Amino acid sequence: MKSWVFLALTVGALLVGAGLHLLGYTMVGDVAWAAGTAVAVPPAIWWVVSALRERRLGVDAIAVLALAGALAVQEYLAGAVIAVMLATGRALERYALRRARRDLTALYERAPRSARRYVDGMPTPVGIDEVRRGDLLLVPTGEIVPVDGVVARGAAVLDESALTGESVPVEYTEGDSVRSGVVNAGAAFDLRATGTAQESAYAGIVRLARETEADTAPVVRLADRFAAWFLPATLLLAGLAWAVTGQAVRAVAVLVVATPCPLLLAAPAAIAAGLSRTARRGVVVKGGAALETLGHARTLVLDKTGTLTAGRPEVFDVVAAPGFRAGDVLRWAAGVDQMSSHVLAAAIVRACSARGLTPPAASGVTEQPGVGATGMVEGHRVHVGKAPAVPATEWMAAQRARAALDSAMTVWVTADDHVAGVILLRDAIRPDAARTLRRLRTAGIDSVVMLTGDRAEVAESVGAVLGVDRVLAEQSPAAKVAGVREEADKAVTVMVGDGVNDAPALAAASVGVAMGAHGSAASAQAADVVLTTDRLDRLADAMDVARRARRIAVQGAGVGIGLSLLAMVIAALGWLPPTAGAMFQEGIDVAVILNALRALRPAPGTRLRVDAGTDALLRRFEHEHAALRPPLDLIRQTADELDRPEAPARLHRLHAFLTEELLPHEQAEERRLYPAVSRLLGDPEATVTMSRAHAEIGRLVARLGRHLDLAASGGLSAGQLDDLRACLYGLHAVLTLHFAQEEEAYFSLTSDV
Structure with missing residues (x-):
């Protein structure tokens, strides 16, 4: 009845x-x-x-x-x-x-149903079940690789986020193995099948999802x-x-x-009532059983890409080679890349606009998958992509070493066959990630595990910054499921992910949580909890409510x-x-x-109630941060190039930026934002450490000004260079840390992103 x-x-x-x-x-x-x-x-x-x-x-x-x-x-x-x-x-x-029904409809519907097999030299559509080992297939741009195979002809640029969760496309050359379920993000290429559809990687993900779904009681x-x-x-x-x-x-x-x-x-x-409360906070909990289980979770397993990080690469530095300017390097690269659909190209174009630069028009642009793009820009033949086949210089070796230390991706820029510079990119950590993990530990989480398909050095770098207890990198979908099951056998386990590849692991956890605002529909349907806003801290809210x-x-x-x-x-x-x-x-x-x-109703003291005035201030200074961040690269670049003839002019431009834009921003924070935050937190000493950072920033800017006064008559002396370089590097380090601290501690308090 x-x-x-x-x-x-x-x-x-x-x-x-x-x-x-x-x-x-x-x-x-x-x-x-x-x-x-x-x-x-x-x-x-x-x-x-x-x-x-x-x-x-x-x-x-x-x-x-x-x-x-x-x-x-x-x-x-x-x-x-x-x-x-x-x-x-x-x-x-x-x-x-x-x-909630957990049929993983999106995951199943995404499975390839057809392929383009060469018949008498012509690609002909066939059902996926008709593909056999040894068949030669065409994989057009934007289509899913139907079966496991090897690249037969050409080069392949593949979006592997469906399998690894990694947001950056991977380049493959002829003879390299490719897994099914990934998307061709480059030009069309030929694939030699090494297995049938049922034997392929994506079919295995679907089977895992169904099995783990059935295991959840x-x-x-x-x-x-x-x-x-x-x-x-x-x-x-x-x-x-x-x-x-x-x-x-x-x-x-x-x-x-x-x-x-x-x-x-x-x-x-x-x-x-708890379900209603979580819904107001942008968290959809699929049933009371999930909310009850969430309420006594002890282990948190997190995917990295799109969960702890933003999910897309961003430019964090542009380093010019001797004889070139960083601004020109970025402009030329953006001029060529504005014609490309590559995810790194889009990041370069965004970075150019964020720095107030206009990409020049490019002509004769050609793109070679796996290598890069080439075009004529302002009279120069510019290539953007992999490092050129030239003897490595000491400068190039230094940039490769720095990229390895920073766990960064590199895009090399050449002009007329000369290395002009390198652009460094990485997937930035979410500003609210560290605060959220601290809140979750306070709420009862004893162990935090990062489970990712990304490279070990990148994952460990993120884990170290956030204080993760255990990092499991380079994990396949099957390994992710095994890792989640291992944790779930020891304690009630919450798994957070956002990609199709996370769906089986989400279903295997005691409670699966999907980043539904930008994640895949499959992960959202596999999960018990879906975060409808792109904020990880909503999970901590949901646990408090649970x-x-x-x-x-x-x-x-x-x-x-x-x-x-x-x-x-x-x-x-x-x-x-x-x-x-x-x-x-x-x-x-x-x-x-x-x-x-x-x-x-919210429990007393579980979450700060940000008033409208303070929220407006937080948003204002957050936007100012976004505008001020790109010019901060000038500080480090100027320090790197102090021995160049144009260094004095660059120092004057940098000092003007610091005194006319940066310091007024810091002073406005001190006068308006910090008192509001202190009142919000109920502690007049809450912003003391941030105020101390402001004082240090002001001291270093004043020191830079005194160096410029000393150099006004006879130019920079050799005795000034070491102290000036230390001053600039110190200023860059303090500002980078200070911005990160404010974004984590204060700007993540805004009512929404």
Whole structure:
């Protein structure tokens, strides 16, 4: 029977019976109440049978006995009230604990269904099941690689995020092995199949997802955890009351007030309120069981790309070779790359615009997958991509070493066959990641594990910055599932991911969490929790809500059962007849529901409430940071090139930027933002360390100004260079750290991104 039908029938019978009694039709009214009671008996019996099939004896057995007893001793009103209580509890439970379907539809639908096989030298569409080992296939631009194979002709640029989660496309040359499920992000290429579709990597992901989905069991209802002692205690007390007094009505009264509605209502009502609360915070929790499990998680497993990091590469430095300018290097590269769809090209074009530069027009642009793009820009033949085939210089070796130390990707720029510079890119850590991990540890997470398909050196670098307990890098989808299962065997485990490749691991975890704002539909459908906003800190909010909802549910159940036990004793003594007991029990139910609704409100002190004025300030200075960040590269570049003839002019331009743009920004923060943040945090000393950084920045800028004053007459002296270089490097380091600290500690407090 549908829960809403059950509720309508029982409430209708109770109201009709009450109306008939008021009109003087007592016997007919009793029949209506008896009918309402009888309607509740079959569902209650079915719940008991279902529990027994699962080798559980739930407290629903008390409800069956109470209903049958009410009919037997002709306490029809009491039976009707019990029926309404049961129907209400079941309706709330169905609403709050309904599990979401986890069929991973998007993952399955993404699986390739056709391929382009060469037949008589022409690519011909065939069904995916027709592909055999050794077949030569064409993989057009933008299409999914249908089966595992090797690059037969040409070069391949592949977006492997579906398998590894890594946002940067990977370049393959002839003879390299390629896995199915990745997307051709470059020019069309030929693939020699090394297996059938069923033997390929993507089919394995789908199988893993289905297997792990089946392995995940629902959480047992909170009510049944009390059955081990509550059910025997109730039957014993009812039996004693009947045996000692010989009055069956006393036993029925005990059963009526023992009807476990506080248990049936406390958890669903609190969890339903918790689900509503998380939804307001941009977190969709797929059912009460997931929220309850989230409330006592102890291990957090995180994917890296798109979860702890932004999910796309960004330029963080442009280094010009001797004889060239960094601005020209970036402009020329952007001029060529604005014609390309490569993800690194897009990052270079964005960086050029962010630095206030305009990419020049390029002509005759050609792009060679796996190598790069070439075009004519401002009279120069510019190539952007892999390092040129020229003897490595000391300068080039230094840039490669720096890229390795910074875990950065490199894009080399040549002009007229001369190395002009190198552009360094990396996937930046989310500003809110560190704060979120600290909050999660406070909320009860004991262990944080990073699980990623990315390179070990990159993953370990991110893990070190964020204080992750364990880093597992270069993990295949199967290895991710195994890693999550290993953690889940030791403790309740939450897995956070955003890619198609994360779907099986999300389903294997105790609770899977998907970054739904920019992640794949497959990961969102595989997960128990979906973050609809692109903020990891919402997970910490959800855990706070889950723990509070669970605490309120247990509290409500405990108080309700305590009152029920007291009422059972009073009923056994004959001081509480069945009808009055049913009404008393209904009062307990109302109190339990009202208590449970407290979960709709945030717990005191769990999250800062940012007022509109402070939020506006945080956003203003966050935008200013975004504008000031690119010019910070000038500080390091100037320090690197102090021995060049143009160094004095660059120093003057840098000093003008620092005194006219950067310092006014820092002073405005000191006057307006920091007092607002101190009031928000309730601690006048909260921004002292940041103010100290401002003082150090001001000192270093003043030192730079004094150096320029000394050089005003005769230029920079050899004795100034070492101190000036140390001053610039120190200023760059302090500013970089200070910006990161403000973004993590303050700007992540904004109400949304």
